Amino acid sequence: MHISVLLKECIDSLNLKEDSIIVDCTLGYAGHSSEILKKIKKGYLYAFDQDKDAIISADEKLKQIGSNYKIINSNFVNLKEELKKENITKVNGILYDLGVSSPQLDEKDRGFSFQKNARLDMRMNQNQELDAYYVVNNYSVEQLIDIFRKYGEEKYAVSIAKGIVKNRPITTTLELANIIKDNVPFRYKKEKHPARKVFQAIRIEVNDELNVFEKSLRQALELIDKNGRIAVITFHSLEDKICKKIFDEVSKIDNNLSKLPIIPIEYQPKYKIIDNITPKNEEINNNNRARSAKLRIIERIR
Numbered sequence: 001m002h003i004s005v006l007l008k009e010c011i012d013s014l015n016l017k018e019d020s021i022i023v024d025c026t027l028g029y030a031g032h033s034s035e036i037l038k039k040i041k042k043g044y045l046y047a048f049d050q051d052k053d054a055i056i057s058a059d060e061k062l063k064q065i066g067s068n069y070k071i072i073n074s075n076f077v078n079l080k081e082e083l084k085k086e087n088i089t090k091v092n093g094i095l096y097d098l099g100v101s102s103p104q105l106d107e108k109d110r111g112f113s114f115q116k117n118a119r120l121d122m123r124m125n126q127n128q129e130l131d132a133y134y135v136v137n138n139y140s141v142e143q144l145i146d147i148f149r150k151y152g153e154e155k156y157a158v159s160i161a162k163g164i165v166k167n168r169p170i171t172t173t174l175e176l177a178n179i180i181k182d183n184v185p186f187r188y189k190k191e192k193h194p195a196r197k198v199f200q201a202i203r204i205e206v207n208d209e210l211n212v213f214e215k216s217l218r219q220a221l222e223l224i225d226k227n228g229r230i231a232v233i234t235f236h237s238l239e240d241k242i243c244k245k246i247f248d249e250v251s252k253i254d255n256n257l258s259k260l261p262i263i264p265i266e267y268q269p270k271y272k273i274i275d276n277i278t279p280k281n282e283e284i285n286n287n288n289r290a291r292s293a294k295l296r297i298i299e300r301i302r
């Protein structure tokens with residue numbers, strides 16, 4: 001089961017009106033989308049996901065609430081293009097709840113988890129070609145070191161990457177987890193599971209998570225209408241860094257102009273940062289996934 005993170009905070013922050021047009025870029029198991037649909041009785045919801053299992057289950061749930069929605073089976077990097085097909089060029093709210101859902105992690109055949117034995121897979125989109133098996137068995141040692149460092153902030157990237165290359169072919173998640181364990185110092189094994197960061201790094205690489213998020217968020221800023229809001233929940237410091245960088249960039253006045261007594265309207269920022277929220281202890285105690293979550297909200301002001 002998937003427990004939605006920062007659900008109330010996120011829904012409140014979107015300032016939903018009865019006739020709002022809203023985009024949920026990460027439908028998942030429709031936790032957020034269900035609450036949105038309940039509030040926009042005369043509006044419309046467009047919901048993206050690239051995982052067909054999630055879409056089937058979310059559709060069942062949304063059907064019970066209303067019919068004013070459309071599920072778009074596509075990567076959210078295609079946000080503008082997919083909405084254009086629906087004749088939509090402006091919307092009132094956009095939500096991202098990034099990363100993988102609990103069912104994706106729990107379903108052992110998806111190969112995301114280092115605790116459940118499965119073929120190395122980790123694709124959110126089951127039709128995509130690149131999978132974890134290809135990354136683990138074909139990337140050069142330098143490429144592996146690079147992704148383990150960049151996406152996993154893994155300090156033993158070199159010894160783990162060399163261990164992987166030496167033990168190829170590696171077919172399953174547990175084989176990989178054991179090779180990682182064998183290539184880190186003993187004391188490191190006592191901390192969190194030593195495979196955690198490497199699995200995360202491979203998942204980010206397979207799904208190109210950081211690039212597609214950055215590209216999509218820039219499109220979202222163009223699509224959002226005046227007074228509309230974008231809410232982003234991240235679970236990883238690199239995702240949060242991208243979000244913060246973009247939100248800062250569009251909400252600040254250029255340094256050279258900030259010295260002027262009056263700033264012409266065309267040079268004033270079009271967006272205003274509304275809030276940064278982290279889950280309360282109570283939520284973290286009930287849902288371990290919430291511990292690294294951060295919600296950032298921005299509004300288009302002109």
Ligand SMILES: C[S@@+](CC[C@H](N)C(=O)[O-])C[C@H]1O[C@@H](n2cnc3c(N)ncnc32)[C@H](O)[C@@H]1O
Binds near residue numbers: 003026
């Ligand atoms: C954390 S879950 C969302 C959970 C949802 N908010 C809920 O409350 O049930 C993230 C979902 O986004 C999807 N997803 C992640 N990256 C995506 C992308 N680039 N394009 C489309 N869907 C994506 C995943 O397949 C997953 O189902």
